Amino acid sequence: MDESYKTIIGDKTSEFQHMAGSDGVQEPRIWSSPEGGRKIEIGKQIFCNRSLNMRNILAVGFDMDYTLAQYIPETFESLAYEGTIKKLVYDLGYPQELLGWSFDWKYMVRGLVLDKKRGNILKMDRHKYVKVAYHGFQEMSKEEKVGTYGNTLIRDSFDEPDYALIDTLFSLAEAYLFAQLVDFKDSNPGKIPERADYARMYKDVRAAVDSCHRDGTLKQTVTKDPRRYINEDTSIVPMLKMLRDSGHSTFLVTNSLWDYTNVVMDFLCGSHVLDSSRACNFDWLMYFDIVITGSAKPGFFHEDNRANLFEVEPESGMLRNTDNGTPMPQVGNSSPRIVLKKSNAPCQIFQGGSVGHLHKLLSIESSSQVLYVGDHIYGDILRSKKVLGWRTMLVVPELEREVKLLWSLRNSRKLLRLMRNERDQIEDQIHHMKWFLKFEDLNVDQKQKTSDGIDELESRRDQVRTSHQQDQRECHQKFHKIWGQLMKTGYQNSRFAHQVSTISKDHQIQ
Numbered sequence: 001m002d003e004s005y006k007t008i009i010g011d012k013t014s015e016f017q018h019m020a021g022s023d024g025v026q027e028p029r030i031w032s033s034p035e036g037g038r039k040i041e042i043g044k045q046i047f048c049n050r051s052l053n054m055r056n057i058l059a060v061g062f063d064m065d066y067t068l069a070q071y072i073p074e075t076f077e078s079l080a081y082e083g084t085i086k087k088l089v090y091d092l093g094y095p096q097e098l099l100g101w102s103f104d105w106k107y108m109v110r111g112l113v114l115d116k117k118r119g120n121i122l123k124m125d126r127h128k129y130v131k132v133a134y135h136g137f138q139e140m141s142k143e144e145k146v147g148t149y150g151n152t153l154i155r156d157s158f159d160e161p162d163y164a165l166i167d168t169l170f171s172l173a174e175a176y177l178f179a180q181l182v183d184f185k186d187s188n189p190g191k192i193p194e195r196a197d198y199a200r201m202y203k204d205v206r207a208a209v210d211s212c213h214r215d216g217t218l219k220q221t222v223t224k225d226p227r228r229y230i231n232e233d234t235s236i237v238p239m240l241k242m243l244r245d246s247g248h249s250t251f252l253v254t255n256s257l258w259d260y261t262n263v264v265m266d267f268l269c270g271s272h273v274l275d276s277s278r279a280c281n282f283d284w285l286m287y288f289d290i291v292i293t294g295s296a297k298p299g300f301f302h303e304d305n306r307a308n309l310f311e312v313e314p315e316s317g318m319l320r321n322t323d324n325g326t327p328m329p330q331v332g333n334s335s336p337r338i339v340l341k342k343s344n345a346p347c348q349i350f351q352g353g354s355v356g357h358l359h360k361l362l363s364i365e366s367s368s369q370v371l372y373v374g375d376h377i378y379g380d381i382l383r384s385k386k387v388l389g390w391r392t393m394l395v396v397p398e399l400e401r402e403v404k405l406l407w408s409l410r411n412s413r414k415l416l417r418l419m420r421n422e423r424d425q426i427e428d429q430i431h432h433m434k435w436f437l438k439f440e441d442l443n444v445d446q447k448q449k450t451s452d453g454i455d456e457l458e459s460r461r462d463q464v465r466t467s468h469q470q471d472q473r474e475c476h477q478k479f480h481k482i483w484g485q486l487m488k489t490g491y492q493n494s495r496f497a498h499q500v501s502t503i504s505k506d507h508q509i510q
Contacts, residue, residue: 058248084208094204101177111497117197128158132489251289319351398486416468426461427461476488
């Protein structure tokens, strides 16, 4: 945000230019056409870590959940939270008191790390130094943080199995519930099952979450009223049309199965009228060449994956065997594959398979001809990039609000940088004067004068440091009262930002 960047609007790239307003404040102007283009609010712009020539891209693919389908956290995450608690109580023997708990969907953020053994929630910088730490909902002191995570000869990797990474929006509810259980266990040690230490409680939460997804209760509720749980986005269809009109193939690869995928995509791309009396006409399929459901990502991206690829019959959901995507002759009569009314070619729908099948179906000769859009750093982006060499786009919806805040706080952030520079300059002066005092041949008066100067500078440095720390904390709390800015911890990049930037070194678009 402190450097120049570009914004992609439609199929044109336009410079983010600064024009002075009447008050002298620099305001962004977007120029994307000879006629002057139009202004787009900063939260809706697209920021590229590396430019990409779309002429080299033959196929553009999308994940569905939290990529095309942006879930409403107030309702969707609360639904997952409530279902998880019921599983803990009725299936795993946790006390009935949990049924009265409530979920604060704004509390947790992505990029946090759960310490399963100690019951702590951590936010780290890019070097894996713990900057913010809570035991349950109780903030840990600096001494506690250092004593727990800073007094080891070998640096902790903060990875599985002792730690859990909150790197997907699906994980926020379980992280919040884990923190609640930690506090509850500390206050009511006799009420939690005896076998359940912190690590076991996290394992039980994960098992309950998986059970909610596996038994279908969560998705069944969503499909009854998609509008309550999924944000409507009128820009999806124009975007898909633009891609297809420009000659690109489009595909969808999701871990969700066909029945759920069809309802969600019909809601996003269809008429937005879903009720029991309306038969789905599958119009949304006209915007895709290939749809793969039940893909089991990230395993899907391994070329040595030998999973079978089944064709899905849209009306019934029946699976048919294929020979690497080619329909196999069926014994007896079979329903014909859907041919879309508004397209000359049918959209092929499959379940399972691997990336090898997808490349063959799309006639992809080089993996760099694919651009894939997803929300999961590991499940969508890391595997598809490092294993295959696909071009990737990471969806970070939280940045819409944060980018707006960054722009509105630009003057405050400039002052913070100036305060830090002032502190560094004072530190340099102190070091020079100490060396001067130690190694130069000075008389008594010179030594006293130099010592007094050092004392004065150290007092000034401490004042600037205290003011800087307080102002920086207040600035971060504007982003999130507990965890601060998503991409920062203090003035360092956060671990989440480091993960994004590490992946983005090779063609990543954010």
